[in-house]
Amino acid sequence: MEGHRARKRFSQNFLHDPGVIERIVDAIDPRPGQHLVEIGPGLGALTGQLVQRAGRITGIEIDRDLAERLRGRFTAGELELVVADALQLDWPQLARSLGGALRVVGNLPYHVSTPLLFGLLPIADQVQDQHFMLQREVVERMAAAPGGKDYGRLSVMLQARYRVERLFHVAAGSFHPAPKVQSSIVRMRPLAAGDLPRIAPQVFAQVVTAAFSQRRKTLRNSLGRLLSEAQIEQANVDPGARAEALDVAAFARLAERVVHVGASQ
Ligand code: SAM
Helix, strand or coil: CCCCCCCHHHCCCEECCHHHHHHHHHHHCCCCCCEEEEECCCCCHHHHHHHHHHCCEEEEECCHHHHHHHHHHCCCCCEEEEECCCCCCCHHHHHHHHCCCEEEEEECCHHHHHHHHHHHHHHHHHEEEEEEEEEHHHHHHHHCCCCCCCCCHHHHHHHCCEEEEEEEEECHHHEECCCCCCEEEEEEEECCHHHCCCCCHHHHHHHHHHHHHCCCCEHHHHCCCCCCHHHHHHCCCCCCCEHHHCCHHHHHHHHHHHHHHHHCC
16 A cells, blocks of 8 residues: 555555455456456455466556556566556457456446446356445345345346345455445356346336336336336236336336337337
8 A cells, every 4th residue: 555545536445454355356266267357456455366366367447556556566467457447448349359258356446336337237248257346235236136125226237137146245444445335245147148138128228217217106107108007017017016026027028018019109
């Protein structure tokens, strides 16, 4: 940490607890020959062990000062560093250039974690798995089951594409500076092609967004612009239910109906 002042605007909270770092890297279990991509290597707390175990990784870091430090610590053969905003990165191009299933990892900058998760959705079929440190509430929402207050758009959009697994919590004292929020590690494994909803992703997203945009309302109201009450029933969904009661499969049936209605108009 010496000589570097953590930048709030980049959500810089650096891990310093060797036990926690080892536990995270053990959960990732990097192996030589795999295509590891770390978002925000920072001062290299995780990077050191990732490089040690995988031999070579790719890092995406927005902060030029940190990038320079990383270049001083790792050879180009150990860490291929991309100095860029992970939100603006051409992820499909990176996946193509690495030529294999990506293992994406990172102690993510919390202020951009949700857009980053959505930004990675389009390359899920080129990903082996993702391991992230995130704000604990975000992990609860990602992994939530239908029926509870945590279950929402983030849960449905991610669970339609990945198996989401909460791994463990990390105490605020394991970081410097200590974040004001609590943190957890999550594992995401893309679902096999046969388990994915067979539906255009844009239509699926449109239905999920509409249903949760007014989550206290019944589906007959929140989806009124997309489907009539009868059409919601044809999808085998109760128009009097609320979005939070529906599982991913029910959203997929509703999206199918929207496609069907559009095609027959
Ligand atoms: N991996 C380090 C660790 O565990 O100690 C640092 C984690 S710190 C929470 C987040 C890191 O992401 C910082 O290095 C920060 O500069 C970087 N970062 C922030 N926003 C970013 C962005 N949009 N794209 C890429 N890196 C970003």
